[in-house]
Amino acid sequence: MRTRFQQGLDDLRTRLLRMGGLAEQAVDRACQAYIDRDLNRCHLVLEGETQINLIEREIDELAFDLLAMQQPMAVDLRFILAVTKINSDLERVGDQAVNIAERVMDMVELPKVELPVDIARMAAAASAMVRRALESFIEGKAELAQAVLEMDNVVDRMKDEAFITLVKGMNEHPETTRQALDALLIARNLERVADHATNIAEDVIFWVRGADVRHNVSPEQPQPVQETATETR
Amino acid sequence: MGVGIKVDHLNAWFGKSQALYDISIDIPANHATAVIGPSGCGKSTFVRCLNRMHETIPDAHADGKVRMGDVDVYNGTPAVQIRRRIGMVFQKPNPFPTMSIYDNVAAGLKLNGFHDHRRLDEIVERSLKLSALWEEVKDTLRKKSGASLSGGQQQRLCIARALAVEPEVLLMDEPCSALDPISTGKIEELIFQLKEKFTIVIVTHNMQQASRVAEFTGFFLLGKLIEFDKTEKIFTTPSDKRTEDYITGRFG
16 A cells, blocks of 8 residues: 555545535625625635635645656546546636626626526526535545536526526616626526536546546446545545 | 467466466567566466476476467477577576677577578677667677676667567566666667567566556466456556556555
8 A cells, every 4th residue: 555645645635625615615605695795705705716726726736746756547547637627627616606706796786676587596506516526526426426417407508598588688678787797697607617517527437437428428438447436535 | 570479278387386377368469568467476477488488497387378470389389499489588687798799699599500690790780779779889799798788788688689589579577677767768668669570578567667668468466367458448447456456556
């Protein structure tokens, strides 16, 4: 057993989970800020971005060191590659949360109007995808990740519906255009959060099964050693 | 050109102790195939069975089928003739210490009664060029002994000696384990070039080396072949958990 290497992998996993927690929290805060028109939460999201960016760099450095110093193979190599990609997706989830917070800050300056869109429901779905993708990483279970992929269509549909109803609302009530535009952009941000969750789930499947399932391309499926990558966890 | 090696149900023993169990494997021609596994797993015994060197050890014997191209290695062909077609390079360079560089390379041919000096000159030069040693020794071919060379040069000299008899297969048993990284790099580059002309089987403890030089890799454990596949598959998504545990350093 390569103790130092295992400690490095454990360290990498711990930091990624911390990163995941922060990114998930940022999305939740930004969405709650939308619901409550809460500027304080918006500021928390903006402040939290620095920490996310810092951890992103730490994870990349640690992964780079492990690749250079330990020459990982097989499941360990797949794990480190997956972590670097998940890391990047989580940082972008954080960016989307910041975009949402900025839109909320803009909306709060405007008169409150009723919009024909359920951002809260969409936020809950996107947030659940991030949470489940991270759970699949924690558990090292490809089937949990697979379930996340199947949720992506639901969020895509919500975004499409939001676009249609919001554009219609803008035509019927031009005075609400700025608010509707903010909501429309938030819907797009949430749809991107769901896309990043999908990417994370795909990376978990790559780590556990060694299969590249991106872009709905059916790869030549390698026979997995194990369905749950418990050894690297 | 190299030839493929087809091994069917190969078993090997040292006295009553069985070292290899029912090994079946197709080693493709003109490729490098790596044999990996922990110490004592039978990988060296396996390659020594391919050229019947295993049976030179007292009480050691093997059964099963090994076909090298159209030659049945274990049925009717004299061992000496087999070994002429299969060159072998060992862990520790073993040049003949009292012979010049030239004589080291020509030794195998001379032993076989080959004495055409002009032709010998050509073969020595060609072999040393193939082993990427020519430029370093061409001015001292007959002045310097093989033992005067550095470890890396000695190993390339041994490769030249093996190539001089024009084998079809080159077996390498941990050829770089006693060499520094620069010499190792030269041997690896050499393996990459030589497989155009020869079939190469390399035993190595260094998994990075296996992944760098070989297109196919076999993993041995306790005398059994656990997995044989394309090298990239073995080192990224092995099918057997024992292979994965070994290459990720969880045992061995």
